[in-house]
Amino acid sequence: MAEMVIKNGVVYDPKNGxxxxxxxxxxxxxxxxxxxxxxxxxxxxxxxLVLPGGVDGHTHCAGKINTARIMxxxxxxxxxxxxxxxxxxxTKLLRPQVGxxxxxxxxxxYRYSKLGYTTIAEAAITPMMARHMHEEFxxxxxxxxxxxxLLGSNWQVMQYIQDGDSEMLKSYMAWALLASRGYGVKIVxxxxxxxxxxxxxxSGLDDKVIDFDVTPADILVGLAEANExxxxxxxxxxxxxxxxxxxxxxxxxxxxxxxxxxxASQDRQVMHLTHMQFHSYTGTSxxxxxxxxxxxxxxxxxxxxxxxxxxxxxxxxxxxxxADGPTEYRNARMFDAKWSNYxxxxxxxxxxxxxxxxxxxxAHATMWSIGLELALLVKxxxxxxxxxxxxxxxxxxxxxxxQVLLMSDKKRQEVIxxxxxxxxxxxxxxxxxxxxxxxxxxxxxxxxxxxxxxLDVKGHLGAGADADVAIYDVKPDKVDVxxxxxxxxxxxxxxxxxxxxxxxVVQDGEIMALPKGKVYWVNAYENGxxxxxxxxxxxxxxxxxxxxxxxxxxxxxxxxxYVPRPVEIRPEVA
Amino acid sequence: MQTVTLTxxxxxxxxxxxxxxxxxxxxxxxxxxxxxIGAWEGNEEITLADxxxxxxxxxxxxxxxxxxxxxxxxxxxxIGEAMTAGEIVVKGDxxxxxxxxxxxxxxxxxxxxxxxxxxxxxxxxxxxKGNAAYYAGGGYRGETCGMRGGxxxxxxxxxxYLGEHMCxxxxxxKGNARLLPGVLNWSGTITIEGDTTLPGxxxxxxxxxxxxKVLEMLPSYKDEGTEEVDGVMYRKYIGDxxxxxxxxxxxxx
Ligand SMILES: [Zn+2]
Numbered sequence: 001m002a003e004m005v006i007k008n009g010v011v012y013d014p015k016n017g018x019x020x021x022x023x024x025x026x027x028x029x030x031x032x033x034x035x036x037x038x039x040x041x042x043x044x045x046x047x048x049l050v051l052p053g054g055v056d057g058h059t060h061c062a063g064k065i066n067t068a069r070i071m072x073x074x075x076x077x078x079x080x081x082x083x084x085x086x087x088x089x090x091t092k093l094l095r096p097q098v099g100x101x102x103x104x105x106x107x108x109x110y111r112y113s114k115l116g117y118t119t120i121a122e123a124a125i126t127p128m129m130a131r132h133m134h135e136e137f138x139x140x141x142x143x144x145x146x147x148x149x150l151l152g153s154n155w156q157v158m159q160y161i162q163d164g165d166s167e168m169l170k171s172y173m174a175w176a177l178l179a180s181r182g183y184g185v186k187i188v189x190x191x192x193x194x195x196x197x198x199x200x201x202x203s204g205l206d207d208k209v210i211d212f213d214v215t216p217a218d219i220l221v222g223l224a225e226a227n228e229x230x231x232x233x234x235x236x237x238x239x240x241x242x243x244x245x246x247x248x249x250x251x252x253x254x255x256x257x258x259x260x261x262x263x264a265s266q267d268r269q270v271m272h273l274t275h276m277q278f279h280s281y282t283g284t285s286x287x288x289x290x291x292x293x294x295x296x297x298x299x300x301x302x303x304x305x306x307x308x309x310x311x312x313x314x315x316x317x318x319x320x321x322x323a324d325g326p327t328e329y330r331n332a333r334m335f336d337a338k339w340s341n342y343x344x345x346x347x348x349x350x351x352x353x354x355x356x357x358x359x360x361x362x363a364h365a366t367m368w369s370i371g372l373e374l375a376l377l378v379k380x381x382x383x384x385x386x387x388x389x390x391x392x393x394x395x396x397x398x399x400x401x402x403q404v405l406l407m408s409d410k411k412r413q414e415v416i417x418x419x420x421x422x423x424x425x426x427x428x429x430x431x432x433x434x435x436x437x438x439x440x441x442x443x444x445x446x447x448x449x450x451x452x453x454x455l456d457v458k459g460h461l462g463a464g465a466d467a468d469v470a471i472y473d474v475k476p477d478k479v480d481v482x483x484x485x486x487x488x489x490x491x492x493x494x495x496x497x498x499x500x501x502x503x504x505v506v507q508d509g510e511i512m513a514l515p516k517g518k519v520y521w522v523n524a525y526e527n528g529x530x531x532x533x534x535x536x537x538x539x540x541x542x543x544x545x546x547x548x549x550x551x552x553x554x555x556x557x558x559x560x561x562y563v564p565r566p567v568e569i570r571p572e573v574a
Numbered sequence: 575m576q577t578v579t580l581t582x583x584x585x586x587x588x589x590x591x592x593x594x595x596x597x598x599x600x601x602x603x604x605x606x607x608x609x610x611i612g613a614w615e616g617n618e619e620i621t622l623a624d625x626x627x628x629x630x631x632x633x634x635x636x637x638x639x640x641x642x643x644x645x646x647x648x649x650x651x652x653i654g655e656a657m658t659a660g661e662i663v664v665k666g667d668x669x670x671x672x673x674x675x676x677x678x679x680x681x682x683x684x685x686x687x688x689x690x691x692x693x694x695x696x697x698x699x700x701x702x703k704g705n706a707a708y709y710a711g712g713g714y715r716g717e718t719c720g721m722r723g724g725x726x727x728x729x730x731x732x733x734x735y736l737g738e739h740m741c742x743x744x745x746x747x748k749g750n751a752r753l754l755p756g757v758l759n760w761s762g763t764i765t766i767e768g769d770t771t772l773p774g775x776x777x778x779x780x781x782x783x784x785x786x787k788v789l790e791m792l793p794s795y796k797d798e799g800t801e802e803v804d805g806v807m808y809r810k811y812i813g814d815x816x817x818x819x820x821x822x823x824x825x826x827x
Contacts, residue, residue, distance in 0.1 A: 074716035336778075336817075338718070 003028045003036040004502060006469065009045030010476045012442040013052060015451070015460035019439045020476055025050065027467040030501040034463050043504070047475050048496055051442050053118030053468030054399075055459050057449035058237075058274050058309050059390040061108050062136035062147075063125045064321045067340050068352050068391075069102045072319065075354075080316055083509070084111050084397035084493060094511055101319035101354075101391035109141035109514075111397055113506050116470025116495040119144045119450075119458050123186060123237070123274065123389075124323050126150045126347040127556070130180030134562040137519055142505050144466075146453070146520040148237050149182035150323050152219055153193030155346035156544065158212040161222040170226045171537040174525040177232075179557045181521040181566065184234030184453070185227050188323035189241050190216040193349035201326035202241055204251050205258065216241055217258055220271075228265040230524040231571040233454025235264065237272045243327050246283040249292035252276075256299055256306055264305065265574065272452055275311025275389040277371035286363060290426035291370045297377030307452050309385035312371035312402045313364065314394020317356045322392065325349030346548055357394070359415065362422035369416070369427035375406055376434045381443040385452060400492035403445065406436045408485040438476050455520065467502035470495050518565045528573050576601065576634035578608060580626040582645040588616040589669055590625065593652035597639035597660025597679060605630040625650075636660045637679070646685060654681045657698070670707075673700045676724070689733075692726040694719075695743065705730035711745045712738035721745070721762065737764045740780060756782045759821060777814045777821035785826045795823060 006025040011018050026036040069075070076098035079086025088097040088107075097107035112120060125133045125147050137145045151157050151173065160169040173185060191202045191209040198210050205217040214222075224236045240255050242248035256273070264270040273279070280296050283289035300306065320331060325341060328351025332339030335355060342350030357364040371393070375384050386403065390396040405412055409432075416423075416430055424430070436444070450459025457466045473491045481488050494509025505513050525534075545553040560566070578600050591614040600608055608630065609623030622628065626643075637659035646666030647653070654662045656675040664672075667685035674693040683691070686704035692711045702710075706728045712735055713720030720739035731749035738754075740762040747755075750768035759780040766773070769786040774795070785806065795813035801824070802808070808824035 072716050074714050077714070 003040035004043060005036050005040045006043045006045055006050060008047060009050030009471060010047060011050045012438050013461040014439050014443045014447045016462040025461055025469060027502045030467050032461055032463055032465045032467050043497060045471050049472045049474040049476050051470045052446040052459050052461050053470050053500065054116050054445050055449040056117055056120040057385050057453055058123040058387045059120050059396060060123060060321055061120055061140065062122050062133040063129050064350060064352060065102055068319050068321050071338055071340055071352060072102055072354055075099050075102050078317060081397045084114060101317060101395045105136055105139040106141060109143055110511050113142045113498050113511060114494055114509055115399055116472065116498050118468035118500045121453065122147045124148060124150055124188060125180065126344045127176050127180040128344055128347055130182065131558045131562055134181060134558055141514045142500055142517055144517040146183035148184045148186035149176055149180050150186050150188060150348045151176060151223060152187030152190040153348045158209060158214050158219065161218050162213045166226065167533055168537060169222055170229050171529045171533045173226045174230055174528050175537060177522050178525040181558045181563050183520050183522050184232060184237055185223055186237045187220065187223060188239040190219040192241060192326055193323055196325035196349040197343065204241055205254050220258060221262060224259060224262040224270060228262060230528050231265045231574050232522055232524060233569060233571065235269050235271050237274060239274050239324065240279045243278045243324055246281045246285055246289035248279055248281050249295060252279040253295065253299060259305060268451060268454060269307040270305045273306060273308040275393065276308040276374050277311040277313065277367060280370050280374060289363065291366060291373060291428060293370050293373035293377055294428060296374060300378045300383055307383050307385065309387040310371045310375050311387055311389040311393045313357050313368040314388055314398040314402065315357050315359050318394050319354050319391040321352040323348045323350045325351045328353050331355065345550060359418050360420060362420050365419040365423040366426045369429040372405055373429050373432060376432045381440040382448050384444050385449050386444040400489045403441060403492060404485045404489045407441060407481040409433045409435055410482050411485045435482055467499060469499040471497040516565060518567045519563050520567045520569060522569045522571065524571050527570055575632050576639045577631040579629040579642045579644055582647055583625055583627060586615060586625065586649045590615045590650045591652055592650050593655035595641065595653045596657040597636040597641060598658055600641060601636040601639045602633055692721055694721060695724045696722045697724040699725045702728045706732045708733045709735045709738055711736065711740060756780065774814055774821055774823045776817045778817055778819045779821050781822045783824045788825050800827060
């Protein structure tokens with residue numbers, strides 16, 4: 001493959017200690033290398049910002065989004081973000097695009113690429129739904145993908161935890177990743193999804209799960225220990241109990257403390273907490289509801305075993321879709337909104353509700369502030385991932401909007417000025433003047449997500465990394481983001497170049513090429529589980545499938561044909 | 575004053591998307607310029623001159639522009655979409671979504687209108703002298719707010735889901751309305767002079783008058799006795815209680 005060299009760029013590569021230096025980036029055979037020959041194609045960055053390709057470590061891009069599309073035919077005409085939403089006709093190169101919160105699969109690939117993102121993690125899929133998710137992955141062009149597999153309300157998991165059978169739990173976790181060609185373990189409202197089968201929920205870490213002698217705390221610790229025993233590249237990835245409920249900060253802090261006792265098997269967090277904004281509420285009702293970001297930040301600043309992502313809210317229409325079935329029922333009733341409900345047999349619940357967030361409502365204004373407060377109050381950017389929980393908090397095409405908010409106190413104050421008075425004593429954002437610099441922003445959008453996921457080849461520009469590079473029409477040494485935030489937002493929305501695997505896929509904000517992305521998955525089963533334990537698991541699973549599942553074990557596993565460009569990662573066996 | 579006369583040249587069998595037939599788009603243009611405006615016939619791009627003879631008399635801005643479609647155009651969709659002012663008169667039938675999103679001006683359809691006439695309109699007036707099909711004054715698929723303002727009058731009958739998800743404005747049907755008029759309504763007023771079936775299903779608020787008979791009544795409405803409105807005696811109902819609705823349904827006694 002041809003060689004390439006990016007010259008005259010201002011490079012930020014925090015993992016390798018590069019902070020705004022005019023380094024050359026050399027590319028050969030889709031990888032970053034130290035040198036290239038004289039004949040290498042030259043990309044002149046002209047003093048512009050050069051970053052590793054963006055890594056979205058938590059997004060909802062395949063799976064439930066299909067039902068969301070069916071529920072929201074009107075979403076296809078929404079176009080609040082010019083050039084990145086709404087109907088776009090077919091071109092010689094591109095398929096037609098529609099939508100905003102739930103774009104068509106091709107639109108997802110094009111639009112992430114325009115933002116300079118090159119890797120995305122689908123954050124919630126049951127093994128049962130995985131085959132179709134991979135079919136969707138296959139029609140999302142350009143991007144590399146991976147999937148987090150829901151295990152937090154799974155009957156097998158709860159049975160093995162109840163039995164105290166840590167070997168079976170480990171075997172099943174490894175097998176579930178294999179069966180779904182998944183990358184890591186996701187836990188949503190542990191136990192709550194199972195109780196939702198009976199129209200119930202759990203109210204905290206110590207409730208019993210109906211028909212199982214386990215609690216959400218048992219599930220979290222059990223899965224975390226199995227995750228570490230298998231030496232998986234990613235930690236458990238957790239959506240806490242009590243999402244969106246005033247006072248839920250108690251549960252969130254208890255969950256954070258609970259994991260202090262589990263040791264990480266490698267140099268990373270032992271738990272990632274997702275969309276923290278939705279879990280950082282004080283108060284006892286919506287009347288006295290307020291931001292608890294200071295308490296979360298205090299804990300994060302004094303402990304090193306966790307990471308989290310923001311779940312930043314974006315004003316306007318959003319699409320909430322989660323395995324947290326009871327939460328979606330509550331949303332639908334509270335807002336008199338459309339509702340879709342999921343029963344995923346033994347594996348989890350789920351629901352979908354379209355919502356809209358407005359700065360005129362004090363609760364929404366407070367939630368918007370909390371996301372930003374969390375990112376700004378936690379000192380170490382390596383503990384914070386930038387997300388909107390796309391499209392739950394807002395559509396990913398708004399990432400530049402929220403990124404600029406983190407970099408410009410002035411822009412934040414402009415938005416806050418429009419909030420109702422009832423918001424002001426509930427938030428601390430007006431008094432936070434921190435503005436992220438380019439290095440910190442690069443950590444939160446690239447380097448940290450890659451490290452958190454354990455993807456060594458992503459999120460940096462050192463030799464051996466995948467040649468995924470984003471170049472933006474921003475001159476970091478000349479621009480004052482705090483003041484010129486609109487121009488920076490525009491530049492971040494339409495990359496000057498996005499390079500994926502050494503190929504120019506975006507130039508001047510337009511898609512140039514449509515390579516197919518890879519799918520990363522983790523095989524901890526093959527080498528990680530001994531034959532006797534595999535046999536024991538299969539004997540039990542055969543019985544359980546016969547008894548409880550609507551499909552047969554032999555039809556269950558995602559076949560290789562569904563993952564044509566896999567990158568199989570085999571963790572070292574402890 | 576500008577008068578634009580479009581005379582149909584043929585009877586297409588495939589629907590034509592013609593959302594540019596509005597006073598706003600035609601104002602100040604010559605016959606040649608209007609004839610050159612693009613439209614879609616199925617997946618083929620055509621011009622208005624391919625389907626109409628275009629004649630223009632005088633010149634004016636949108637408010638001062640009258641469009642006459644001199645004949646039946648049962649396969650031409652979206653006539654008058656999003657128009658803000660002026661007048662359209664169709665001397666025959668129209669296809670779907672006539673007057674969708676219109677905010678001002680007036681449309682008269684002398685024949686029948688297909689489904690979604692006046693969809694999401696916010697202002698202006700539509701008069702259909704014949705019948706209208708489904709979702710007259712309704713919403714876009716998936717949206718939760720349909721017609722928001724203006725007035726829609728249908729002199730004949732309508733099919734199901736009249737004024738679905740209506741959020742404001744006024745609808746008058748002089749004939750009968752089939753199933754579920756005012757379904758999922760938030761606001762606005764619907765008057766049906768003929769008969770109808772299951773009015774106001776899941777209505778949250780808003781008002782429906784039925785001057786003919788209700789052939790089948792939803793069980794989730796509360797009888798509030800009789801009340802006289804504008805000299806007519808009605809039985810008054812509140813609902814739809816299945817959605818904690820406070821809509822008012824008046825049925826002639
Ligand atoms: Zn999520």
